[in-house]
Amino acid sequence: MDAEPQAPQRSVTASRVGRGYWRRLLPMLTALACLTRVPSFAHPLWNPDEGYLAVQARLLAHGGELYETVVDRKPPLVPWLYQGAFALAGSDSLVSVRLLAVLAQLLTAVLLAALARRRWGDTAGRTAGVLYLLISVGLNPEDAQAAGFEVFMLPCTAAAMWCADRGRWAAAGTAVGCAFLAKQTGGAVLLPVLWLCGASWGGLLRVAAGAAVPVLTAAVLTDPEGFLFWTVTGSGAYASFTGSELHVLARALTNTAILTGACAGLLPPVVRALRTGRPGPADLWLWLAASVGAVVLGFHFFGHYYLQLTPPLALLATAALRVLPRAHRMRTVVTSACCCTLFLTWGLLAPRPELAHAQRLADAIAHRTAPGDRILLWGIHPETYWLSHRTPATRYLTAGFLTNYSGGRDGPRVGEKYAMEGAWSTLQRELAAHPPRLIIDDSRGKPYAPERIRSLRRLLEGYEEVAVVDGAVLHVRAP
Secondary structure, three states, X not given: OOOXXXXXXXXXXXXXXXXXXXXXXHHHHHHHHHHHOHHHHOXXXXXXXXXXXXXXXXXXXXXXXXXXXXXXXXXXXXXXXXXXXHHHHOOOXXXXXXXXXXXXXXXXXXXXHHHHHHHHOHHHHHHXXXXXXXXXXXXXXXXXXXXXXXXXXXXXXXXXXXXXHOOOHHHHHHHHHHHHHHOHHXXXXXXXXXXXXXXXXXXXXXXXXXXXXXXXXXXXXXXHHHHHHHHHHOOOOOOOOOOXXXXXXXXXXXXXXXXXXXXXXXXXXXXXXXXXXXXXXXXXXXXXXXXXXXHHOXXXXXHHHHHHHHHHHHHHHHHHHOOOOHXXXXXXXXXXXXXXXXXXXXXXXXXXXXXXXXXHHHHHHHHHOOOOOEEEEEOOOOHHHHHHXXXXXXXXXXXXXXXXXXXXXXXXOOOHHHOOOOHHHHHHHHHHHOOOOEEEEOOOOOOOOHHHOHXXXXXXXXXXXXXXXXXXXXXXXXX
């Protein structure tokens, strides 16, 4: 008789303990998330992806349509986030989206901490959250500090695992769908989610339905045909290893080495666990394997692709440390903190020569055009449109869509004949409707330079060279 009223009391006590745990942990994770993102505020831009998203968001805010008046090989979630941030704080600065990136990293750390705590206890929860934030900056700063697609994809992948761990299959599927809408490779988290679901047909159906809802909604809100083409079927030439094998291999080895250095504290306990026959939960290894496959997919190996590996690595290290003496955990955290400090210093002190070039070029463009003029930038740095406050004369913001130079490809498969199907005819129609006041050749000797692109040379016949800025040639429309 006396035992029955004690269950609610235990529940209340557990709830209070849980609230106390998070009251102590959340401020620490928040401070650490802010600290690790300090370098992101040091420069106006970090990489062309940020520039591309900023230009997209401006065009969307002025009535543009995704996959129609502005295009990219990415789903719509992150452009919409940029558009929303610009609507609230203006489009002259990326501070608003940088703050969103801090929140995204904090949310990812909190979800990983909650997942680890549920499985292995309070200490493991703290360890997972801290380790994730420490290694989240362990790449070239232009990859780790940018407010790019992967940063906003990671909380969705962590949420998918958090929900699946609790058997909330519809919510897990929705999180998978949102991860895909941030970047296609975010859908790789579906594999460990399905592993946790097991052979439950009801669970599998709920996962599938949950994933389909956000994806189909995004397709309807944009253009279903364009959504399918630009996010799935239209990237065959981009996702190719041919044409730049050595260049891509060097990039893969370099970025793998950088992330390995950043994880110097995490890898020893994981390796030790493997050697002793206690590798850790299978779903975490499957999550890591799926993430590795996502990095490899497309054969470009950019540094920001590797961010997808950091959540499962943090959890696997946490799982390995829980059976080791406390000294191992302290050594792992201290080593990771030292590595994190080195990467933060790199981010604060590293020069940004391409940004300086884009800024000088933007100043020259603004000097020779009026705010309402359209321009055509022939290059791979769309941030110049954003910095100069000028409207693109075409939906194609880089020369990559028209030459297959996308992704740093520098081999023989670059040229007009390797363009996306119909891209040149679309470009010619757009330029005929809105002739650009200025055409800027920013190829600077790259394989897509005008001397190798006949259609571009024809476009330049009606223009006169008026200036050269750091190797970029400005052509103004002849009277």
